[in-house]
Amino acid sequence: MTAGMSARLRRALALASTLAMAAVGGAAAAALDLPVGWLLGSVVVVSIASLAGHDTNLPKGLRDAVFIVLGIQAGAGVTPAVVDQLALWPLSFAIQMLGVLCVIAATYVFLRKGFGWDKETALFAALPGAMSFVLAAASETRADMTRITIVQSVRLLLLIGALTPTLAWLEGGEGVLAASRGGSGTLGVYAILVAVCLAGAFLGHLSRLPGGILLGALAASAVLHVTEIAPVAVPQPIAVAGLVVLGALIGSRLKGESRSTMLELLPASLGAFVIGLVISAVAGLAAYQLLGIGLGKIALAYAPGALEALTVLAYQFNLDPAYVAAHHVVRFIGIALLVPILARHLSKPD
Template structure:
């Protein structure tokens, strides 16, 4: 069998599993069923050994479409809250710092992990930067990868039903209700501007640049009321499904026996991350007068693309959520080279001595 044929069959199997997961979740009336169902079922299939896959070009198209969708949730009223964002960023980063401190202490004291591995497994997000930096130290890369990947799946699985409960369980209806009929000229303007901003996001190397760039273009058009139309369900639902497939396939290459052994550590790090971000969120609600659902998505430790889309689905503020994940990503990306240098020295408090 040729490599191309294997890739096609792998994608077909992955898509079938995603469809089954979405249909089952929809039948069970789960919130954001066409994201949550595929993400969970494809995750199980991936850990079971199936080679799950999403072609890069299709992945890029999904990010572009979902960026447009998320940006359509921005209204002119959003500008009134922008003055609060700097304080909100500061509160968020205090939560990130608390997450790292608690998680490192937990992994060190409960499981006896070395300092390097505990540190890089505890950083919430910016996984590519974290893994590259960790390779320059004595950190156990396999452990770091498993804990970080499992945290992402748990985050989506836990936050979605929690937000549905907090927001009254009308996620799909909220997202669909925002849709509006648009003429050909309006859609041409929307897709044209968003294509330009998406390419700019990639060129500027923004985190999630393709999706974030499209979101910015869509947000400007919708926030200024130049455009009212949003993606119809026939486009939005398959995009959600494919994002769920992508999330589940990120566990590819992880040894399931190791994932099982590391599950207690992964659950502990996940719980401590939720605790720290939750405390920061409560402070944010008290000081900023922004609703808890929006802050919960913004302060959650990771998953920029998925959580921004959840903000749209739950009729929250996707621009606020995306901005906070970009800030968290950038702060961690800037910090990890410094942390790696200190860890590799072995004498500055981050790495164990020789």
């Protein structure tokens, strides 16, 4: 056997074992009746496997395919009633972005003064969400990439762990596994849904937004469901598989070589997470009081990060995925515009 074939075989075995572990974890959590158990269980099991040193990386093609499926599913949760609340969105965006600025400022000061981190590392670790963009921008500076990656990864994992049971409590225990919205249809209707959503996913990819593939498929699916051109449901086995793979993707962000560093950075990571969560919660409560939008929707929309996972949770809890996804896109755009300004300011001498 050649070295190339041996490497491919090892990679295939690693992929198969990762997906198997994710499925077992998801099934166990679902059997325990945990909220969105298929997602939560796979995140926990694959995170543990990643920290133990197992190769949990998933191929890009599989990731993209799952994002398309999840986007189609989330789009089915958009109803004509969403249009009635569109007028409230701009003010909701403004409140959210004020909260984002406060999160960045408070976390930056916490990491800078509390732990003595350098300016660049503290800034990029303080940015809530948009992890791929943040890491790409940070890589072109003198920032400590390990610290940034761990703080951002811990924030993501804790968000999933904290928000899932919180939403189950707020929504009265819903969301163990949401039934797919829509009904059954002919092969022709499903072909229309898949073809249009693939085109939407491609356009989303071209936009270069985080989660662009999922967002494009979601938008296309939403149009087809609201107009009733293709108001069909994603088959439940496919929906479950999508949740399992998404959980594996989230868990695979951790790496075995990060174990000792992760423990060392745990106080900073937990502090940054708590600051982001508390300030986002205050902003969310303000939006709730001013706009009357449901707490569950606001919790997901204002949460600091994890666009794909939180959009899927919005669907699972029947909480307007379009509203949630739109707020995460606005937050990303705001961060993308802020980073050059903040980086220029931080380059000046103290």
